[in-house]
Amino acid sequence: MLDFFSALDQVFSVPVLLTILGSAAFGLFIGAIPGLTATMATALLVPLTFFMGPIQAISAIVAASVMTIFAGDIPSTLLRIPGTPASAAYTDDAYLIAQKGKAGQILGLNLLCSVIGGIIAVLVISQFAPALARVSLSFTSDEYFWLALLGLSSAVLVARGSAIKGCIAMGLGLLLSVIGIDSVMGIPRLTFGSIDLAAGISIIPTMVGIFAVAELLRKIPALSSAQTVTTPLKAGSVFKGTGRQVRANKRSIAGGTTVGTIVGILPGAGADIAAWVAYAISKRFSKTPEKYGTGHAEGIIAASSANNASLSGTYVPALVFGIPGDTVTAIVIGVLLMKGITPGPMVFTTEGALVYAIYIVFILANLIMIPLGWIAIRSAGKVLSVPSSVLYPLILIFCIVGSYAANNSLFDVGVMLAMGVIAYFLEKNEFPTAPLILALILGPIVEENFMKSLIKANGDLMMFFDRPTAMWLGIATLIIWSLLIFGGPLRSLLRKKTQPLNA
Amino acid sequence: MRINDMFTGVILAILSILLYRYAQTLPKLSGMDYGPGTFPSLIACGLFIGSLGLMLSGFTQYRNQKAQASSAPTAGSNRHHFLYALSVPAAIIFYMVASPWLGFSLTCFLIVCAMVRWLSHRWLLSIIVAVCTTAVMWFAFVKALYVPLPTFYF
Numbered sequence: 180m181l182d183f184f185s186a187l188d189q190v191f192s193v194p195v196l197l198t199i200l201g202s203a204a205f206g207l208f209i210g211a212i213p214g215l216t217a218t219m220a221t222a223l224l225v226p227l228t229f230f231m232g233p234i235q236a237i238s239a240i241v242a243a244s245v246m247t248i249f250a251g252d253i254p255s256t257l258l259r260i261p262g263t264p265a266s267a268a269y270t271d272d273a274y275l276i277a278q279k280g281k282a283g284q285i286l287g288l289n290l291l292c293s294v295i296g297g298i299i300a301v302l303v304i305s306q307f308a309p310a311l312a313r314v315s316l317s318f319t320s321d322e323y324f325w326l327a328l329l330g331l332s333s334a335v336l337v338a339r340g341s342a343i344k345g346c347i348a349m350g351l352g353l354l355l356s357v358i359g360i361d362s363v364m365g366i367p368r369l370t371f372g373s374i375d376l377a378a379g380i381s382i383i384p385t386m387v388g389i390f391a392v393a394e395l396l397r398k399i400p401a402l403s404s405a406q407t408v409t410t411p412l413k414a415g416s417v418f419k420g421t422g423r424q425v426r427a428n429k430r431s432i433a434g435g436t437t438v439g440t441i442v443g444i445l446p447g448a449g450a451d452i453a454a455w456v457a458y459a460i461s462k463r464f465s466k467t468p469e470k471y472g473t474g475h476a477e478g479i480i481a482a483s484s485a486n487n488a489s490l491s492g493t494y495v496p497a498l499v500f501g502i503p504g505d506t507v508t509a510i511v512i513g514v515l516l517m518k519g520i521t522p523g524p525m526v527f528t529t530e531g532a533l534v535y536a537i538y539i540v541f542i543l544a545n546l547i548m549i550p551l552g553w554i555a556i557r558s559a560g561k562v563l564s565v566p567s568s569v570l571y572p573l574i575l576i577f578c579i580v581g582s583y584a585a586n587n588s589l590f591d592v593g594v595m596l597a598m599g600v601i602a603y604f605l606e607k608n609e610f611p612t613a614p615l616i617l618a619l620i621l622g623p624i625v626e627e628n629f630m631k632s633l634i635k636a637n638g639d640l641m642m643f644f645d646r647p648t649a650m651w652l653g654i655a656t657l658i659i660w661s662l663l664i665f666g667g668p669l670r671s672l673l674r675k676k677t678q679p680l681n682a
Numbered sequence: 683m684r685i686n687d688m689f690t691g692v693i694l695a696i697l698s699i700l701l702y703r704y705a706q707t708l709p710k711l712s713g714m715d716y717g718p719g720t721f722p723s724l725i726a727c728g729l730f731i732g733s734l735g736l737m738l739s740g741f742t743q744y745r746n747q748k749a750q751a752s753s754a755p756t757a758g759s760n761r762h763h764f765l766y767a768l769s770v771p772a773a774i775i776f777y778m779v780a781s782p783w784l785g786f787s788l789t790c791f792l793i794v795c796a797m798v799r800w801l802s803h804r805w806l807l808s809i810i811v812a813v814c815t816t817a818v819m820w821f822a823f824v825k826a827l828y829v830p831l832p833t834f835y836f
Contacts, residue, residue, distance in 0.1 A: 230827045343739065347694065347732040353725045355702065361718035368706060368718060395770050401761035402801050568801035569811055572794050575770060579777050580790075580819055584829040589778050596774045607684055626721045633716055 181305040182531030189234045189532065190539045199242040199540065203547060206243035206554045210250025211562045212570065215262040215394070217247035217450065218506045222390035223574070225510060226581030227385050233518045234536045237511065242320045242544040244477030244507050245297060248450050249484050249552055252289045253559050265450035265486040268458040268478075276534055279316065283556065286401045287418040288476060289483045290552040291425055296436040296484030297545040300491040303440055305538045311499045312524040320635070321643055323427055323500075324628035325652035330502035331444035331614065338611035342663045345614050348605060352615035355380050356622020363630050375590040382513040384582040384595035385619065389612055390506070391578045392599025397606070399571055417556050424476060431481040439485030443492020446617075449505030450486040457485030491541055493538050498522055498534060501624060506613050688740025694733035702726035766801075773797060785834035786824075790816045 189195060192633040202224060210233045228236035251262030252273065259274040261267040276285045300383050318326075335345035358369045359379030425432065433677045439602040442453040461481035465495040493504025495512075501522035503509035512522050520530055527534055555562070582595040602612050636642030644650045701722060708719030773793045781789040795812035799805060823829040 227688055227827075270762065341739070343735040347729065347736065350725055350729045350732060354722070354729070357722050357725065363709075363711065364709065364718050366718045368708065368722065369704070376690065392770065392774075396767050399770060399801070400766040403762040403766045566802060569798055569807070571801065572773075572797035573811070573815055574793055575797065576790055576815060576819065579774060579793075580786075580823055580829075580831070583831070584823055587830055589782070592774060592778050596771055608687070608690060629721065630716075632801060633720070634711070634714070638715060 185532040185534045186535035186539055187236070190238065190536050190543065195235050198231065198239050199544060199547070200361045202239040202242040203246045203544060203551055205552060206246030207250045207324065208241075210247035211253045211555060212565070212618065213254045213258065213262055216263045216390075217244045217251075217265070218390045218510070219394055220244065220247045221507050221510045221576060222386040223581065225386050225514060226366040226584050228514050229383065229517070229585045232517065233520055233530075233533055236514050236518065237533070237537055238540045240507070240511055240514065241540045244490055245385050245541070245544040246325050246548060246551065248490060249290060249483075249548060251321060251556055252286060252483060254294075254563060256286050256289070257559055258563065263451075265454050267451065268454040268482045271472055272474055272476070272479050276476065276479075276561055283417040284419050284421060285476065285479065286556045287421040287553075288424055289415075289479065290549065290556070291421055292435070292480050292484045293487040293552075294431055294545045294548055295425070296439055296486075296488040297491060297548075298542055300438045300440045300443070300488035301538050301541040301545075304444075304491050304495050308499055308534075309497050309527055311326050312527040315499055315524040318524070318647065318648070319439075320628040320631035321646055321649035322652060323654055324625060324632055324643065325626065325649055326500050327502060327625045329652055329656045329659070330496065330500070331618055331621055331625070332656055332663070333446045334614045336663060337658055338614055340609045340611050342666065344608075344610045346663065348610045348612065349614040349618045351573065352607075352618025353622045353625070355385075355615075357626065362627050371579065375588065380593050381594060382517060382620075383585040384591040385418065385598045386510055386513065386616070387578045387582050388595040388598030389602040389616055391574060392595060393602035393606060393612070395571055395575055395578075396599060396603040398567065400567060402571075419554055424480075428477060428480045431477055432484045434461060434464070434487040435481035435484030437617065438481075439488030440492040442485070443489030443504055444495045446496050446502050446504055449493060449507070450489045453489035453492075454482040458482040484641045487545070488504070494537060498526055498537070499524060503617055503620060506616055509616050512620050587642060601633075686742060687736045689744055691720050691733045691735075691737030691740055694729055698726045698729035698733060701729070768796060769800060781832045786831035787820060788834065789814050789832075790819060 185674045199515045201212070205224070206217075206220050209215045209223070210217065221240050224239050226245055228239055231239065248265050251264075251266040254262040255266040255270040256273040256277045259270055261270050266273075268553065273285055273289070276282075315322075331349055335342065335349050337343040338348070356379075358376055359367070360377055361368050365533055367377055438457040438460055439450075439453040442456055443449070445471060458471075461478050462468045465471065467477070489505075490507070493508045496502045496504045497508035497512055500513060503512055513669075515522055520526065563573060578595060579592055582591045583589065585591060602615075605612055605615070632643055636645075644653050694769035705719035705722035705726060708717060708722070710719070773796075777789055777793060780792075784792075791812045794815045795808045798808035798811050802808065820831070824831055
């Protein structure tokens with residue numbers, strides 16, 4: 180209880196409240212710009228979190244990510260362009276409703292569903308996470324090794340594109356994670372004599388490079404061709420009749436929130452997958468599935484509750500096991516490690532105030548989203564008219580200064596550039612970048628626990644399956660790897676077998 | 683920059699062989715067969731297997747491409763796209779080289795002004811945006827966050 184009051188005291192201090200407000204406005208702005216994602220908003224905030232305390236830093240990230248996911252619905256409704264991938268599932272429905280002159284109402288409904296989904300999910304995880312943490316207190320290096328590997332494997336499994344490219348991206352992330360002084364004997368590895376590389380690849384420039392610079396490299400060339408200006412639809416009155424619709428669709432909201440929380444808890448799956456899954460499930464169990472995709476609100480309600488609920492869900496594996504649920508929590512883990520806090524079950528006893536603060540900030544961010552979201556919807560026309568030709572150079576200079584500011588080092592600016600170019604090349608060639616960043620964060624955990632277990636077992640790999648929990652986690656990991664290796668050939672074999680039957 | 687998976691696979695195979703050879707040169711724990719090189723060796727093996735898969739998929743891709751005549755985009759639009767994309771690394775490299783000499787303010791002004799002008803084709807807008815950005819960044823990082831940004835050398 181003392182931790183709870185300490186968290187309340189820290190969250191409701193003027194600097195943290197101002198940080199939440201500023202980050203919320205920033206998140207709304209980034210989310211409302213088509214193509215700029217929640218991960219990019221978080222990555223751009225990371226250099227600033229370097230100058231904050233742990234609670235202030237996490238508050239900034241939570242507030243910005245919650246707002247970005249909702250704000251992605253604004254261009255999706257007014258322009259038919261999803262602001263973030265999490266809004267893509269219901270873009271068509273939202274735009275078709277907006278065309279009927281109900282843009283304000285549908286955005287108001289999105290806003291309320293996001294708030295309800297977000298708050299319920301926090302209440303659920305606040306009960307669930309400590310219990311899970313108590314169980315995981317008995318974990319040894321064996322369980323942690325398998326857990327980290329399971330998280331990485333799941334990230335590869337749910338990543339878009341071919342499994343082999345996901346595995347290679349993961350391998351490259353692990354390779355980057357071994358750069359620096361090794362934890363077993365203190366020997367420099369792959370540093371090529373550079374003092375700057377001895378501490379390993381810095382997290383801040385890496386995040387900024389992969390998520391912001393690579394995005395700019397993709398977006399800026401599009402400005403070379405003549406831009407077709409799409410006029411956004413008028414938002415009109417917000418919240419008119421939304422209360423009635425919320426009451427009428429209680430089941431969709433509950434379903435969406437449940438799906439979102441569960442998908443969020445799964446390592447590697449984030450808000451976009453949650454929205455697609457919730458939309459599909461809602462359609463499957465709807466009395467009017469034929470109306471989906473024709474401007475029907477039911478799917479929007481389920482999916483917008485799910486994408487916001489998943490944000491809270493992703494913090495469960497991140498806090499309990501130190502395994503990121505998605506790219507945003509990968510950044511959160513990086514920030515916590517930078518602050519000297521190692522996420523894991525011990526966080527619930529040693530940093531109880533931080534855990535409570537995360538819950539409180541989630542609820543606070545969702546509540547202030549109602550007035551701020553209303554302002555964002557009303558001023559959407561102005562935000563959407565900011566020209567990309569002005570916005571992108573500003574983002575670039577912020578990336579440069581942000582990467583420099585963490586260690587006052589131009590070397591870090593170079594790291595940012597290199598990572599940006601690598602991520603751009605990988606994405607252009609259909610390699611997913613999420614496994615790379617998760618591997619970079621989880622690499623040291625995997626290696627440290629692998630080496631500990633190997634030394635304990637005197638090199639006997641069967642000892643990794645000796646403890647019951649470790650055995651089940653190991654089996655789950657091996658099943659995922661079997662799916663990754665044999666899933667593709669199995670699918671094509673089944674397709675071949677069914678083709679003659681269909682013919 | 684889209685390149686065939688076969689080529690990427692070959693590069694990756696070479697990289698993984700070099701990594702494996704490097705990992706073998708690292709010392710081992712006394713009396714044991716493993717040490718700081720064990721994990722990098724495993725990564726190298728994994729990457730090598732992945733590179734073989736990539737080469738195979740690249741070969742299939744190449745065979746399919748040969749079978750279908752592909753319509754390539756015009757060289758002009760490609761060059762334009764490339765030049766626009768190049769402006770990002772060029773601006774970052776310019777900052778790394780010029781900021782220790784020209785200081786943050788002048789370098790930031792030049793980068794923002796040049797990029798906004800290049801992307802929007804409007805001089806006045808680019809100057810106004812560059813002045814405002816430089817001032818805001820300077821106050822935010824130097825005055826509020828106490829980051830020692832490079833100052834004018836001369």
